[in-house]
Amino acid sequence: MTADQETFLLLSAYQDGELSPGEALAMERRLAAEPELRQRAERLRTLSGEVRNALATPPASDALRASVVQQIGFRRAAPHRSWFEAWQLMAAVLLVGFFGGGLIGGGTGIWLAALGSQPTEDAVVAGHLRGLIAPQPFDIASSNRHVVKPWFNGRTTVAPDVIDLTDKGYPLAGGRIDVVGGKAVPTLVYRHDQHVISVTVVPRIGPMPKGEDQRDGYTVRHWSAGDLTYWLVSDLDATGLNTFERLFCDSPGGAM
Amino acid sequence: MTALAHARFSQIVLPRLDEGYRLARWLTGNPTDAEDVVQEASLRAYRGIEGFAEGNARAWFLTIVRNTCYSWLQRHRPRIIVFSEDLEAEERNSVLDAGGVLGAEAPQTPEAALFAKDEAGRLARAINALPVPFKEVLVLREYHGLSYREIAEVTGVAIETVMSRLARARQHLLNLLESEPQ
Structure with missing residues (x-):
């Protein structure tokens, strides 16, 4: 090892607080005396900060956590911070409150909505998966919104505004009919690179704040506008989805 | 016995899944392989949990993840491990x-x-x-x-x-x- 390499080794260990008190003292003296070494120490410190940033990858997914738990054979899934579960718990508490206090009435819409969200989520995810398994993820293929919108008329009770985001990198691929709660509802299908994004539009039942959940590797998001709730399912990453959601919602007729 | 193992696993391993995942993520080089490795490592940890007496639980779990990464790499990327x-x-x-x-x-x-x-x-x-x-x-x-x-x-x-x-x-x-x- 050259003297230079040895110096760097000591410097690196000094920065990690791993030198013996005697060695650390010697290093401090050298740092005080050698400006060039100080500069090197500074670069090393900067590098550490940058490396730490670079290593901060997204954390383990809930899906991984769930499959580990399942593999070990716990009877119940580990507590995970699903927004829906929290909401349902809250709704259950509310419900107990309503019955306990004999205040059934005005609040029923809230718990109906809460109890309704899980089956709806199940249904939209199932619709998305069915679309992916089928030869194509849509029932009508068209990138023309003026073709897709009329196609829904008569087939579903909801006829959503069809938003075209082709020039923004999210081309419309077509439309599909999904069944949610026994009713036929429209789903708009978009593409982004290799990813498919399904946006299912269902009539809103009660207050539905925005929410997000992870299901089998898919992200499920929903938001409401007017008397409709929009459910998005995709395996696109969060950044891509955020862009899509913003573009979708900002478009005229595109909710929120 | 199983209940105890489950309890210890929940206490010792589950809170450290993230840390294990990030180590695996960098050693294997991609997120999908890292998930496979963490899953396998968790099973190994579960099987060995009764043998883990006291000490540094974090280092213990990271060691298992690290060793699982190595055997995974040997199986799937033999060239990397030379x-x-x-x-x-x-x-x-x-x-x-x-x-x-x-x-x-x-x-x-x-x-x-x-x-x-x-x-x-x-x-x-x-x-x-x-x-x-x-x-x-x-x-x-x-x-x-x-x-x-x-x-x-x-x-x-x-x-x-x-x-x-x-x-x-x-x-x-x-x-x-x-x-x-x-």
Whole structure:
């Protein structure tokens, strides 16, 4: 090892607080005396900060956590911070409150909505998966919104505004009919690179704040506008989805 | 017995899944493989949980993840693992000086392709291309914040080796960042 390499080794260990008190003292003296070494120490410190940033990858997914738990054979899934579960718990508490206090009435819409969200989520995810398994993820293929919108008329009770985001990198691929709660509802299908994004539009039942959940590797998001709730399912990453959601919602007729 | 094992697993392993995942993420080089490794490591940890008496639970679990990564790499990426602890220092040196050629032979994942395009991802790419023995000390030190002694325990090498690998990995990254155009 050259003297230079040895110096760097000591410097690196000094920065990690791993030198013996005697060695650390010697290093401090050298740092005080050698400006060039100080500069090197500074670069090393900067590098550490940058490396730490670079290593901060997204954390383990809930899906991984769930499959580990399942593999070990716990009877119940580990507590995970699903927004829906929290909401349902809250709704259950509310419900107990309503019955306990004999205040059934005005609040029923809230718990109906809460109890309704899980089956709806199940249904939209199932619709998305069915679309992916089928030869194509849509029932009508068209990138023309003026073709897709009329196609829904008569087939579903909801006829959503069809938003075209082709020039923004999210081309419309077509439309599909999904069944949610026994009713036929429209789903708009978009593409982004290799990813498919399904946006299912269902009539809103009660207050539905925005929410997000992870299901089998898919992200499920929903938001409401007017008397409709929009459910998005995709395996696109969060950044891509955020862009899509913003573009979708900002478009005229595109909710929120 | 099982209930006890479950309870200990929930206490010792589950809270550390994230840390295990990040180690696996960098050692395997991609998120999907990391998930497989963490799943396998968790099962190993569960089987061994009764044998884990007292001590550093974190180092214990990270050791299992690290060893699972190595056996996974041996099975799926035999070319990456050729440099091991018994290589002569000079040989290791040349591997490192060649800019992590061995790491560069890893299949080009979409993520790697993205890194290649992204100016800000240059450092991440350089870290990814480090030979595994250097990468693991770097991640365990910079991300997990383990002491040299703990890193030595997890990786099964001497503290002096940890110290020199860490210094060389850092020097390598500095050289690389300074040589490439900004």
